[in-house]
Amino acid sequence: MAITLEEAIEEIKSGLTGNDEVDRDYLVAQKVKYLSTPISAAVTREITRMLYDRLPKDGDIEILGIVED
Numbered sequence: 001m002a003i004t005l006e007e008a009i010e011e012i013k014s015g016l017t018g019n020d021e022v023d024r025d026y027l028v029a030q031k032v033k034y035l036s037t038p039i040s041a042a043v044t045r046e047i048t049r050m051l052y053d054r055l056p057k058d059g060d061i062e063i064l065g066i067v068e069d
Contacts, residue, residue, distance in 0.1 A: 002037075002038065002039075003037070003039070004039075005039045005042045005043065005046075008034060008037075008039060008043050009043070009046050012027070012030045012043075012046075012047065012050075013050075015030070016050075020054040020055075020056075023050075023054050024051060024054050027047050027050055027051050027054070028051075030043075030047060031043070031044055031047045
């Protein structure tokens with residue numbers, strides 16, 4: 001049986017550490033993991049939200065390079 005969006009998001013959230021820098025790398029890796037799944041677009045939207053929440057708040061934002069064509 002295929003994983004549902006809710007299951008995927010819970011799995012992803014369970015791997016977050018609370019360290020924004022580490023979590024950004026982890027979230028990018030999770031995005032790649034789900035690219036070939038039927039829920040890819042929905043997972044990408046959720047991961048993008050999670051990444052946004054972990055961007056530096058001091059105005060020094062680094063481009064993460066995870067934009068798809």
